[in-house]
Amino acid sequence: MAAFCFFLFVFCLFFKNLFIFFVFLFFFLHTKNRTWRLKDLCYSPSFPSFDIQYIDQIFENIFPCAIITPLDCFWEGSKLLGPDFPVTVPMLGSGIRWTNLHPQRLLESMKSFNFNFPFDTLDDFMKRAGITSAYQEKPCLDPTDPECPLSAPNKNLTQSPDIGAELTGGCYGFATKFMHWPEDLVVGGTKKNKTGHIVKAEALQSILQLMGEKDMYEYWSQTYRVHNLEWSQEKAADILHAWQRKFTQEVLRHAASSNETKNYKMHPFSSASLANIMTEFSELSIVRVAVGYILMLVYAAVSLVNWANPVRSQSGLGIAGVLLVAITVAAGLGFCALIGIVFNASTTQIVPFLALGLGVDNMFLLTHTYAHSWDQHYRRYGDHTGEILKRSGVSILLSSVSNACAFFAAAIIPIPALRAFSLQAGILVLFNLATLLLVFPAIMSLDMKRRVANRVDLLCCLAGVVSIGSSDCEADAPxxxxxxxxxxxxxxxxxxxxxxxxxxxxxxxxxxxxxxxxxxxxxxxxAAGDCEADPALDPLIHGVAPTAAVECQTWTLSKFARHSYGRLLLKTPVKVLGMVAFIVLLAASVWGMSKVKNGLDLTDIVPHQTSEYSFLAAHDKYFGFYNMYAVTQGNFEYPNNQRLLYEYHDAFTRVSTIIKNDDGGLPEFWLSLFRDWLIGLQRAFDRDQASGCINQERWFANASDDAILAYKLLVQTGHVDNPIDKSLVGQVRLVDGDGIINPKAFYNYLTAWVTNDALAYSASQTSLRPQPRQWYHNAGDVELKIPKSQPIIYAQLPFYLNNLGSTEEITDMIEQVRGICKKFEDRGLPNFPAGIPFTFWEQYLKLRFFLFLALACVLVAIFLVLCVSLMSIWAATVAVFVLAAMVLQLFGVMGLLGIKLSAAPAVILIMAVGVGVDFTIHILVGFVTSIGARNRRTQMSLELMMAPVVHGAISTLLSIVMLAFSDFDFIVKYFFYVLSALVLLGLVNGLFFLPILLSIVGPPAEVIPANGEDRIATxxxxxxxxxxxxxxxxxxxxxxxxxxxxxxxxxxxxxxxxxxxxxxxxxxxxxxxxxxxxxxxxxxxxxxxxxxxxxxxxxxxxxxxxxxxxxxxxxxxxxxxxxxxxxxxxxxxxxxxxxxxxxxxxxxxxxxxxxxxxxxxxxxxxxxxxxxxxxxxxxxxxxxxxxx
Known part of the structure; x- marks a missing residue:
């Protein structure tokens, strides 16, 4: 489907020029050895077949494409229908087009020539469809146009019509019964007077309907046009997409070059362009991923370098760790593909960067522990490696398991794309955990050999040289x-x-x-940061403070935490201010959370500065219009439950947002159209039977075509072994007095209706499955047997929706419709709703419920993991409290940033629990494993863990910084902003609020000296x-x-x-x-x-x-x-x-x-x-x- 949205400022001038742009509807698309016109691709109303080739050819040429446009309120709408080449009718001449076609007069003229043609059937078809005068009696926007018909109401007035009055209530196509375009569909931003007539409008919308790729494939598969094209459904899709792209380009080119439209904004939009955007959205950007990983390599190399002592530098170790994580991410994604987890946009745009950041965090912790535990007196490298894993392995295991639990808990949200994202991220976290605990220690052992051999980092062929004046306090040579x-x-x-x-x-x-x-x-x-004698720590070693201390020369995070930050943080005024700020932040977060609304704007997933973005923005502003289908399924006896189907259809009258007809009721659906057609046939039979033109055994030459068709239907038994029974004539009726179609022959009648009332069937948009069989009625054919169609397993009832401008209005509508569907499901009718509102917005009905359920699950899982690993309910409670506070704060930040709650932010909120563990668990483990009072243990924990926490935060930011350069605002707004806020909140909570909280109500230490001092007795x-x-x-x-x-x-x-x-x-x-x-x-x-x-x-x-x-x-x-x-x-x-x-x-x-x-x-x-x-x-x- 291709659609256009125009801003409207001046009615007359704009309408006079509107049809100019539809000239491009008739351009040609040239492909290999073929030329494709709009007529070859569009959806066109069906017409009855008369088994007369030249007659069928005339109808095929003259029946136009289905175009929904406000121009249908005026004679100028006929200029859009063509045909491309005027039609010639025998005895009536040539030059027939919709601009001069009066269908009713044409039929009367044809009858006067006494052609051997079933005019009654054609007349009945036109009456049922509402095809009368077409556009000949509609007002002309430009009465001075030479082609404006004399029958136009304003032809002789030489003045433009009241456009607002004409648009009020919507417009009608050439078949008025089946082609009514609701006002909300074609006019937007309206302002009405007291009588309800439009006096001002800001936007107009026109919609062109094209065939689907499957329909186009089936339509052309048996024709000569595609014999040499290796015709397939994929080839049909390529042609449709190419035509839409070219059409969009032509409209934009003309709008930019025409002076007549420079005061108007035209926004073409097509499903192909949106599909291309989504395809691009889902493609993996190799350049962006490469740049992100290179940034991480550079940061790892620079942050771990030791210029003063190249032997003790860890740049090579950091580079190896980043490469290891990169290989692990690739292996993890391959494993996900192997087990059948579907890749989507979130996988390609987010997972590689997120997994890199989480994996590198743990790598920095291992390198930090390695640097602070280096001792050449370990007799085996395995002993030193074991010491490193003993010190940091528990923290890494806890943080990784918590992250995995968070991601797997997020899979509770029943949205397939986000569930795949959660499972992939959780699997990658486990892969990173395995490689960092199994492979990276082996790399560290190799680095130990290099150190003992006194070799320079990254340049192992060079021996290290240490001078006395160096700022390093250790000579690395043996x-x-x-x-x-x-x-x-x-x-x-x-x-x-x-x-x-x-x-x-x-x-x-x-x-x-x-x-x-x-x-x-x-x-x-x-050496920098290695030999400082801290008065607060020396009692653990010596019992009293030393009289002299060794001072290092280089500033480090550990030294900053020990001498400045830790001491400042533990002062009473700072603690009081910190707790007050924590409470205020939580209160502000609650307020911000109340501002978060459910929803996701389609404009967020489309790049700015594109026509698609402009169209969607205008559509959201001016047209709250959607369509939906109520779908009924199989395992249901349609012939014997027709009354239930009518009740089901009528129940939707109570949905306020469904557009009603002029009488306040709902439009007809397939079963009522089917019934009305049979009622018409029954009336024709009754008339002919009363006049003696037909009896129980046969019909006579003066019988009407409809009566003959009714006779053929009446003799159907519905049984395959005995299909015909003439005794039924006069005993049964096609439709009884209660409006119920004869259930025994229901599927025989259905075959005849779908084929012989094709326009009504196509207008019903029911899409019956399996598709009914084909059978064309010929009054001269004495064969009575009508094939029986297969039982229906799928049928749909179309409805139009309006006034759906916000997520709350859409979800209210969804709840009403779902309530109706549930009610009839309980009564035995299998059914469900379908359409864009249900595809994009139904997730918000229970999104918050699933969000809080997932959060509760992951917090409980982390609580149990910490209880078992730390053997402290107290410590686990403190950690879970801080993590819950972080989620609340992030929720509040989303409200301040204007981010709506959808599946993506919900997953990040759940993921925040796991990521927050990286900022809290290291400080907590350092606290409970230290000795002394709370203040002393808090300071020791900061000294030992501040560096890896800060490095982990910076590495996470670097890993997601490439998301900020995405062309999609959805990625920038919903992932980069939220993840960046998560990292900053993690730093604030992990390095400020948590230490203060631990210094006040922290859990007891794992080891408590018997004498209560800050040291273990000698x-x-x-x-x-x-x-x-x-x-x-x-x-x-x-x-x-x-x-x-x-x-x-x-x-x-x-x-x-x-x-x-x-x-x-x-x-x-x-x-x-x-x-x-x-x-x-x-x-x-x-x-x-x-x-x-x-x-x-x-x-x-x-x-x-x-x-x-x-x-x-x-x-x-x-x-x-x-x-x-x-x-x-x-x-x-x-x-x-x-x-x-x-x-x-x-x-x-x-x-x-x-x-x-x-x-x-x-x-x-x-x-x-x-x-x-x-x-x-x-x-x-x-x-x-x-x-x-």
Missing amino acids: KVTSVQPAAPVELKKMDRCGKAAPGCSTPTLTKKAPVTISSAVQQGNV PTPMPSPCMERCSRRGGDSNGAGLRSQSESGSNSNNNNNNNNPSVTYVPRRLRGSDLSLTTITEEPPSWTSSHEIVVQPEVVVETTTCNGNGNCNSSSGSDCNSSSSSSSSSSSSGSSPPMSVTTTHGRQHFTTKVTATAKVKVEVHAPISHSSMEPSYYKHRRRRDGGQ
Whole structure:
């Protein structure tokens, strides 16, 4: 169907020129070896066949295309009907066109020539269709037109008619009974006077109806025109689309070039152009996807680069992660296609970007954890990888499972396209989860090998070089340390939480001597964000704040969260303001949510600056007109339930928006037209039977054609084995007194009606299925048998709707119609409504119900997942509360942006729960796994998780930023704006409101110290192992690159000098705590000590570093620990002799002289029995032996 909408300012001038544009209706479309006219493609009313070839040819040429236009109110409407070439009628001459055709007078002229032709049948057909004078008695817009007929009411008045009065009530085509165009269909923006006549209008609309591709294929399939075209339904569709495109172009070209129409706006629209737009809408933009993924690659590379220390840079890891996510998305979409999930516009336009953003979020969390847990002392790469997954794997699993639950819950909404989108997105989230937890750790292990090998990131062939003046606090080259004169040194890096971390070296001396000292030696290099000693965190390590701290030089998010943001956020005034702002935001969101209306404008899915957009905008403004069908189905006895069908049709009278006829009733439908035709035949039979022209056995030559046809129908029994029974004549009637068609022969009568009253059947728009059989009546044919059609399984009743300008009005109409359909469904009539309003707007009837149901399901699912994983109902409740608040806030933002609630925003609201988990679960997990009071745990959680949360938000924004460049406002408005608002709300809630809420009502920590302090009590160290056995093992077999260069020399000296205490490496797993020292005064024969001594040292270290040039630098620092209570204590102090530590960093050699003075406080604990320690020892022994 092609339609036009014109803005109207001046009635007369516009109507005088309106028909000019319809000249383009008669252009030709040239295809391969064929030329196609409008007449070849349009829908044309059917006419009866008379089995006379030249007569049928005349009717075929003169019957015009069906054009709905306001010009049909005037004689000028005849100029649109043609025909292209004037028709010649024998004995009446040539030159017959609709501009001069008076059908009734033509029929009378033909009768006067006594042609051997069934004029009565033709006359009856014309009367039933309302074909009388056609356009000859309608007023002329231009009475001075030479072709204006003399019968026109204003021909001699030489003045234009009252156009408003003529348009009032609508217009009629040449067949007035079947061609009534309602006023609301052709005139828009009207203003009427007190009498109801139109005095002003702003828009006019004309509609041209074309054949469907299937109808066109069937119409031409048996003709010569398509013999050499490889004719198919697809070929017919191509021709229809090409004609519509060319027609639209011609109208726009003429409108732009004509001076007569420069003051008017013309908007051509065709179903082909809309189909092309939707096809383009559904196509995957390779360029847009490529640019989006390249942006993500660039961001990952730049955000993870470390210019100061290329060895510790993670750009290569980030690029590999983005590529991995991209491959995973492609694999996931392939899997969706494999299992039969249909791809649609949302799949191609949104899913690739959304899946990229969600996948990269988790990748950034893994790289962040990797950077903050780097320690070369892991003996196997798998140990370090396992540590990374232990720290961040739970958060990734929770966020991904929550996202998947959200998407799968969104599939509850019963809209196929959005259900496919939800399922695809959920599957892609699970695919990303699998690859990030299984494949990406393997990539990190390869990166660990690169680091240990001291290779530059991205340029692995280059070795890393670290200078003393670097801002990084760790030399990435393997360190070789020698301690003189006493013992080998194991160098360990300690982070602020007491675990191994890059940046700070801690020589640990374990000797058979009265005192063992553990001290932190500050190196000359400081890595950004790795070695800060925070007063709020050091008590967890040392028990008291250090007297000196190592300050890094580079600004990082972690440092910002620790030193600035976290402290500011936890101040009481900020908390109060934050909670007040949170409450105000929720109240504003409730108000905004009340402003959200259901609906989706068609203009949102069409690009601006197109004729289609202009047409749809004008249609929405001026024409709230739609058509609908009430469809009845099979498994229903139509012949025996005719009364129910009439009641069903009449029930729609109560729908206020359905256009009624002039009498206030509904237009006729197929069964009433069928009945009226049979009643006419019955009357003709009764007349001829009364006059003796026909009896029970036969008819005579003077019988009318209608009476003969009625006789043939009356003798039908409806039984295939005995189809004819003449005794029925006079016993049965075609239609009884109650208006019920004879049910036994119902389908025989139907065959005759569809073929012999074709115009009424086509005007009914019933589209019976299966299609009734063909049978043409010939009065000279004595054959009485009429074929029986198949039982009806599909029939439709057409209705016109008006005054549907808003979604609320349309949904009210849908509810009324659905109520009628449900009522008759319960009475046994299978039926349903169909049409554009039901296709596009019925989703809004229960959309909010399904939305809230899906939200409830996903929130409950996330609550259960968090309860099981965190083992805390309290924590799960806080998380679900924040997520629900985010959904409410997003709902309010939609109201402020003027976005209507449709299926797409509903899915995003459900998806907001899953996406919000990424912004909340990391902070929550960091909070519950920290130790101390709520404020302290909140600050620690921000310090650890702020960086990955911010990176995840930025990556999500980058992944959807390409949506902003879409040509479709629907994508920009309903996806980019809403998703961007979701990310911003997630940041605000995750990094501002949630931390404040946790600091006030946060759940308890997973581990709570027994003494209630912000640290775990120092554990009792493991007993010293058998020294002889350790001596035989030769210390640490691995050394992780830290074995002393002079190990052999030291061992030799120790063996030769019994006066010196023997020094051996103690395996790390056999030391109870890195912060504890064991002083053993006497070694009993058994390996189990009778006493346990815990040492907390205060170490003052003075260092002198000399390079190869003889330049020396001095530095000093202190580290102290104290204990608030002990069962019994003693203090000792002493000093160690000057030690010379030689450290080799790559190719550079430095000599460091260390002088240390220690004050030691000792706690003595209860003795440990041999039986209780022996299993533990053998356990560690097995682990130690297994690692060798």
